Amino acid sequence: MISAIYRRPEVFEHQGNPLLEALPPILGNGETLDLLTNLPPYYPNERNHSQELRIHYLDRLYDIIQAQPEHLQIATVVSRLIRHGYKSRNPLLRDYSAHAYQLATLDSEFVTPPPNFAKCRSGAYLTGLSGIGKTTIVERILATYPQTIVHEKYHDRQFTQSQVVWLKLDCPHDGSLKQLCLSFFSALDHALGGATDYYGQITKCRMGVEGYVTLMTRLCHTYHIGLLVIDELQHLTEAPRGGEKKTLNFLLNLMNSIGVPILLLGTFESASIFSKTFRNARRVSFAGPLIIDRYSKDDPRFRLLIETIWHYQWTKQPVVLDDKMIEAIYESSQGITDVIVNIYMLNQQFAILDSKEAFTDGDVRKAISNHCPILAPAINALRSGDKKCYEQFRELEPPADQWNRALSKSGQEIDLMGVNDTLVEEYMQRIDSEADPQKGAARAGEPQEIAEQGESQLNTVQTVGRRDTQRPDLDAHMFRPTERAKR
Amino acid sequence: MRLPFFPTPFPDETLVSLFCRYHFMSGNISTTETYQQLTGIAYSWGGRNSATSLEAIAARIGPCLLMSTDELVDSLTIAPLHHWLIGKPFERKSEIMGLGQILNMSWPVRMIPDRESVSPRICPVCICKDEEMFGVAYWHREHQHCYTTICPTHGVRLLDSCPWCGSRQNIYTQLCLPSICCRWCGERADRFSGLTDDVTWFEELVSELSSSILRRNRRPSSDWTLGRAESRIGHGDPQASLVDTPEFVQFLQMLHMEIAHIDAQDEQARNCHNPRWNPFQRFRAEFLMESLRSCERPRARGYLYSWLVLGFAYRREQKTGSIMDAFGFA
Numbered sequence: 001m002i003s004a005i006y007r008r009p010e011v012f013e014h015q016g017n018p019l020l021e022a023l024p025p026i027l028g029n030g031e032t033l034d035l036l037t038n039l040p041p042y043y044p045n046e047r048n049h050s051q052e053l054r055i056h057y058l059d060r061l062y063d064i065i066q067a068q069p070e071h072l073q074i075a076t077v078v079s080r081l082i083r084h085g086y087k088s089r090n091p092l093l094r095d096y097s098a099h100a101y102q103l104a105t106l107d108s109e110f111v112t113p114p115p116n117f118a119k120c121r122s123g124a125y126l127t128g129l130s131g132i133g134k135t136t137i138v139e140r141i142l143a144t145y146p147q148t149i150v151h152e153k154y155h156d157r158q159f160t161q162s163q164v165v166w167l168k169l170d171c172p173h174d175g176s177l178k179q180l181c182l183s184f185f186s187a188l189d190h191a192l193g194g195a196t197d198y199y200g201q202i203t204k205c206r207m208g209v210e211g212y213v214t215l216m217t218r219l220c221h222t223y224h225i226g227l228l229v230i231d232e233l234q235h236l237t238e239a240p241r242g243g244e245k246k247t248l249n250f251l252l253n254l255m256n257s258i259g260v261p262i263l264l265l266g267t268f269e270s271a272s273i274f275s276k277t278f279r280n281a282r283r284v285s286f287a288g289p290l291i292i293d294r295y296s297k298d299d300p301r302f303r304l305l306i307e308t309i310w311h312y313q314w315t316k317q318p319v320v321l322d323d324k325m326i327e328a329i330y331e332s333s334q335g336i337t338d339v340i341v342n343i344y345m346l347n348q349q350f351a352i353l354d355s356k357e358a359f360t361d362g363d364v365r366k367a368i369s370n371h372c373p374i375l376a377p378a379i380n381a382l383r384s385g386d387k388k389c390y391e392q393f394r395e396l397e398p399p400a401d402q403w404n405r406a407l408s409k410s411g412q413e414i415d416l417m418g419v420n421d422t423l424v425e426e427y428m429q430r431i432d433s434e435a436d437p438q439k440g441a442a443r444a445g446e447p448q449e450i451a452e453q454g455e456s457q458l459n460t461v462q463t464v465g466r467r468d469t470q471r472p473d474l475d476a477h478m479f480r481p482t483e484r485a486k487r
Numbered sequence: 488m489r490l491p492f493f494p495t496p497f498p499d500e501t502l503v504s505l506f507c508r509y510h511f512m513s514g515n516i517s518t519t520e521t522y523q524q525l526t527g528i529a530y531s532w533g534g535r536n537s538a539t540s541l542e543a544i545a546a547r548i549g550p551c552l553l554m555s556t557d558e559l560v561d562s563l564t565i566a567p568l569h570h571w572l573i574g575k576p577f578e579r580k581s582e583i584m585g586l587g588q589i590l591n592m593s594w595p596v597r598m599i600p601d602r603e604s605v606s607p608r609i610c611p612v613c614i615c616k617d618e619e620m621f622g623v624a625y626w627h628r629e630h631q632h633c634y635t636t637i638c639p640t641h642g643v644r645l646l647d648s649c650p651w652c653g654s655r656q657n658i659y660t661q662l663c664l665p666s667i668c669c670r671w672c673g674e675r676a677d678r679f680s681g682l683t684d685d686v687t688w689f690e691e692l693v694s695e696l697s698s699s700i701l702r703r704n705r706r707p708s709s710d711w712t713l714g715r716a717e718s719r720i721g722h723g724d725p726q727a728s729l730v731d732t733p734e735f736v737q738f739l740q741m742l743h744m745e746i747a748h749i750d751a752q753d754e755q756a757r758n759c760h761n762p763r764w765n766p767f768q769r770f771r772a773e774f775l776m777e778s779l780r781s782c783e784r785p786r787a788r789g790y791l792y793s794w795l796v797l798g799f800a801y802r803r804e805q806k807t808g809s810i811m812d813a814f815g816f817a
């Protein structure tokens with residue numbers, strides 16, 4: 001919790017709204033990348049420490065976050081969602097009080113919003129394979145905002161309010177709306193620093209789900225919740241018949257009646273939920289469905305990630321990162337972030353425990369089958385690229401394939417691959433432009449054309465990185481682990 | 488523990504109105520939680536019998552409103568009215584003992600016997616204006632003084648119950664905000680035709696003076712207050728001669744005649760309107776006289792005398808200039 005410090009907002013229409021003026025400034029791409037990247041300390045002399053200590057140092061690998069272009073895009077979407085939502089919710093305006101009172105007295109979440117709310121119904125949907133880093137990066141982005149801002153005085157006027165900028169909930173394991181509401185009350189109590197006990201009040205009284213929903217709606221308004229993040233959306237597929245629809249409808253009503261933007265996170269399995277109803281899909285298309293796909297073999301971002309984590313080595317003999325090693329890591333991990341880190345960590349762990357104090361690309365190739373056999377079938381399925389394997393591992397099926405299945409009756413088709421190519425092309429172009437400005441300029445037209453072509457094929461679907469016309473100067477902010485470690 | 492939020496007071500809003508708005512916004516299931524959060528003490532019912540000191544409330548709410556205890560009392564209760572008329576500074580611990588007395592918007596009406604339960608009053612025109620301006624209607628201080636019967640701004644009769652069905656709102660147990668539509672019969676209060684009937688000069692006088700005092704939001708700078716006049720009567724104070732004159736007796740007789748006339752009109756009104764609606768019979772001058780005769784507590788009697796003296800003197804001055812100037816209030 002921090003006290004509000006009001007500053008002049010960069011966007012003129014944000015002026016005069018204390019909720020927007022108290023937010024941190026809109027950061028440049030470079031600053032955002034710096035904030036998102038997390039590099040735990042590393043000291044080369046730790047290689048000489050005892051075996052027991054070095055095993056514990058390995059846990060630092062899980063704390064590493066290497067910001068990537070798509071993360072920047074997600075950060076922009078989060079910033080836009082929060083600000084877009086607050087734009088129509090100015091507590092100093094008459095309509096806002098009237099709306100609050102309506103919500104408080106009508107005992108229903110279905111309240112007609114003020115006219116200007118109509119423009120601010122927004123949500124986003126972020127999906128990706130399990131372990132790709134969705135939750136990690138979103139939590140990292142959210143951490144760049146204070147969760148709760150305490151207002152006391154605005155322009156010499158008493159203004160005692162608590163502004164909960166974001167609230168993150170996990171979708172309950174059974175997709176139940178009641179449990180979702182309960183976790184909301186619990187998270188809100190926590191965000192308000194224990195000043196309230198809504199969870200205690202609710203669990204003591206006999207109230208139905210309708211009551212929970214009404215109260216939740218009211219509290220979203222009272223505490224000016226800026227963004228509601230709902231993780232593990234794939235759990236909704238486990239909801240009893242009609243349950244997923246009920247929960248999604250409720251979330252959409254929250255967007256409609258209160259203007260609270262919602263960011264939904266889930267694995268590819270959750271994509272099927274949106275193929276059933278148009279309005280649900282439309283509401284979360286504020287920035288298009290954000291898809292974090294696994295890295296391809298030649299993806300420069302993959303190499304960047306490997307280079308970043310490679311500096312965190314605690315074997316006594318340094319292991320060199322060459323092309324063979326990179327290929328071996330890709331073969332074993334199939335470009336999934338969490339698996340990459342796991343493989344690297346396991347190889348170091350066993351090298352230290354076995355006193356070999358080094359590992360080879362051969363060890364890396366065997367890591368999954370030797371140390372994580374439970375992952376092997378899924379990795380093999382991804383490696384084979386056989387769509388029949390998706391029947392066994394539903395959550396590995398890319399959203400485009402799922403939506404194509406839904407669209408197959410109408411004869412339309414979604415193609416997401418072109419857009420992903422665009423992303424990589426743009427990224428390579430930036431790298432090239434650093435090395436050879438002329439070459440970079442010559443390639444400048446290509447991604448745009450591809451993007452436009454992709455858009456025509458997409459119907460309503462877009463992917464990460466498409467809308468961003470001003471790309472971050474990645475090289476300027478590229479991670480230099482050794483330099484940072486020295487600092 | 489700091490309150491996570493607290494409403495910003497609207498112009499002329501009472502403390503209990505802020506409590507009501509907090510209750511609505513907080514989403515608390517029952518008023519018990521609201522009272523507990525605002526005072527730190529749990530209440531058995533509505534807080535009327537509790538003996539929480541003003542300091543406890545002020546310690547909780549004062550920081551949220553950026554107000555000291557004195558500022559809170561002066562700007563959110565009708566206590567300043569009492570101060571101006573009685574003239575004795577507050578001894579808070581003894582005089583403002585209970586939360587109920589502070590929350591009771593008709594305070595200090597409790598000093599007068601048989602007036603324990605007074606419903607909060609509304610002006611239907613104010614409700615519409617508030618909703619238009621602030622999006623929500625609230626309880627006004629200017630309407631809540633026990634002898635104020637008409638709205639000082641709009642000149643219409645204040646309502647303490649639904650003019651159509653006679654139902655009342657129990658503000659203490661429900662912590663509800665005023666509404667133009669009755670919760671029980673659904674009729675709109677502003678459609679009632681008797682809102683401007685029978686307004687007497689005495690009622691106008693009382694409401695105007697109450698309003699003038701409350702709008703000042705501060706204590707009197709001089710120790711001259713009307714209450715002193717009554718206290719001087721029994722002690723041969725030369726200034727008390729005002730009420731001992733034949734003119735004063737004549738004034739009272741005239742007041743009686745006016746009341747008789749109004750009673751006759753009321754009778755007609757009762758015949759043409761809802762028979763259950765008896766508009767402020769008990770707040771009229773006759774009631775003041777009755778209370779004066781039956782009241783045994785010296786301070787309460789002094790308070791009533793103050794109003795009568797005020798009315799008499801004002802009448803004698805022929806209402807020249809500001810009402811506050813007419814009585815020498817600084």
